[in-house]
Amino acid sequence: MVLVTLEGIDGSGKSTLLAALKESLEDLSPVFTREPGATWVGDSVRRAIAEQIDPVCEATLFVADHAAHLATVVRPALAEHKLVISDRYSDSRFAYQAVTLEGVIPEPERWLRAMHDGWSIVPDKTFLLAIPIDDALARLSKKSGREHFERRDVLEKVQNRYMEFARAEPDRFVIVDSMLDKDAVAEFVAGAIRQVVAEGKKRRRK
Numbered sequence: 001m002v003l004v005t006l007e008g009i010d011g012s013g014k015s016t017l018l019a020a021l022k023e024s025l026e027d028l029s030p031v032f033t034r035e036p037g038a039t040w041v042g043d044s045v046r047r048a049i050a051e052q053i054d055p056v057c058e059a060t061l062f063v064a065d066h067a068a069h070l071a072t073v074v075r076p077a078l079a080e081h082k083l084v085i086s087d088r089y090s091d092s093r094f095a096y097q098a099v100t101l102e103g104v105i106p107e108p109e110r111w112l113r114a115m116h117d118g119w120s121i122v123p124d125k126t127f128l129l130a131i132p133i134d135d136a137l138a139r140l141s142k143k144s145g146r147e148h149f150e151r152r153d154v155l156e157k158v159q160n161r162y163m164e165f166a167r168a169e170p171d172r173f174v175i176v177d178s179m180l181d182k183d184a185v186a187e188f189v190a191g192a193i194r195q196v197v198a199e200g201k202k203r204r205r206k
Ligand SMILES: Nc1ncnc2c1ncn2[C@@H]1O[C@H](COP(=O)(O)OP(=O)(O)OP(=O)(O)O)[C@@H](O)[C@H]1O
Pocket: 008, 009, 010, 011, 012, 013, 014, 015, 016, 017, 139, 140, 142, 178, 179, 180, 181, 182, 183, 185
């Protein structure tokens, strides 16, 4: 069936969008999931984030979480021709850990992508929520429990990487202005997902 992912820096509105999609797309019976945390491995990831563990350890735990996510949630759902919508996925790794591993290992993005080669699944469509850094930080300032990624210098680099990914894969990425009204964002993304599902059904009939 179809794998759709939601991406964006902290505060860009992914959780808000996901909640709206759970209502508006109910008729499609999607499998809603997320990274990190779809399996117990995600608990280790959350602990690593909280304890600000070594960045290579943190990165490999994120990859382990992805492997468990694919094995226990994504592959079985796709095999049953279900629509899968994931709040964060591999592009988060390629964007965030490429920043946290700068100066730690050579060419971190190349290393991260190589770790996924041969077994990961590329999404059919990725909605990238774009937001000015000041607005993201303003939104995050209202939230408790900040994570070490949620700093201006990190988020600026992460969002720049996301934009590079979107330029490199214009057919997969849809950039969404997170400064638009919540309902307008949700309506646009829900409509685009329905279109992706319809196109997937046409391809299967050929
Ligand atoms: N389109 C929008 N317009 C205005 N405010 C928004 C919009 N989308 C989300 N918000 C607000 O921004 C804040 C962060 O939203 P949300 O938690 O969905 O972001 P997030 O990307 O999931 O962040 P994180 O990755 O840190 O969980 C919330 O207070 C939410 O109400």
